[in-house]
Amino acid sequence: MLALFLRDIRLNIRAGGGALTGVIFFLAVIATIPFGVGPDLKLLARIGPAILWIGALLSCLLGLDRLFQADREDGSLDLLVLGNDRHMLALTVLTKCLAHWAGSVLPLVIAAPLLGLFMNMEPLSIGATALTLLVGTPAITFIGAAGAAVAVALPRGGLLISVLVLPLTIPVLIFGVSASYGATANPDPFLQPFLILAALTLFLSVLGPVSAALALRHGTD
């Protein structure tokens, strides 16, 4: 399992892995918002956490289609599926998700505080948003894995995955953003939505890989 994790991280970082695509897209989205919204600093600060979350969510979806497709094209996926007796396929999928998260999504979380400055956010708000992103984005990857497994045989599955996955990620977005707001806006609670966000991630870390494994097992042809 560690070998698989390291291999996927390595593939992500090497040329053509696309680890930076998401970050650059994230940067492009966030950097254009202030130009579109105008120089109203208060407004920017107020919508900042929501914009960061939406940007991160969309950037997360960007590289998902390659999660299993690259393995399918070179035949590795067959061998990963055949390894089911030694390494349960759901665990293999979980490992791939974690590697994908660490390689492609973690950079987004790291870039988020910097991009928060673009939105004129306070340090506390930036910290809270980065923390909720850190806790919430794995959930998006896990849901995305199920979508990617369903669409693995489709050559241009990227858009389909986004459409399939986006509705399912809405709860993550809602609780992520409300926790980020809870940190600064006073009567709103921070802890409750944050805990629900963490619970969503834990729940989906089981459901996502299990359903993705099921889809992959029946998708080999």
Place this chain on the structure above:
Amino acid sequence: MRLIAENLGGERGGDTVFSGIGFALADGQALVVTGPNGSGKSTLLRVIAGLLPVAEGSVRIEGGGEAFPSIASACHYLGHQNAMKPALSVTENLRFWRDFNGDGQLGVEEALETVGLGGIGHLPFGYLSTGQRRRAAIAKLLVSHRPLWLLDEPTAGLDKASEGRFAGLMTRHCADGGMIVAATHLPLGIEGVELRMGETG
């Protein structure tokens, strides 16, 4: 250990590709599956491996014990694709499969020497020629031990010398008590039972 298929049938997209295939392989035996294009050789191998559902009949492994309870756990599947990442070096690829598949047998360097690729392990897999890629994929069979080899056109792209070397490897695998099911339309140079497809079905 025995691999037994009874009245096996397979289908692709709802159409029956073959049916009524039966064979029994014991330790040290090889089955060479031949037949024209489209006769279902690759489908048969994928059905045996469990990558495609069995349409009718059954295929099973007996006497695998705890280590190899199912065909999937007892087999190496070498398909049309080599299952190697072009961006990683040959050694990195092989080391990954060795770690993932477990049951280490030969070292990565030794395996590469055995297939005649010694000294190029540091190159990215994507830089290799077709024949070299195939040989690297064959080295993958050697780094972890599996009693059953399912080979789909294993010698595609190999030159005469490499074919000969691979025949030697297969003979040695059988001599060590392994089993081979190979689909091919080229003579492989191994002793084995021949199963002609496209005529029985």
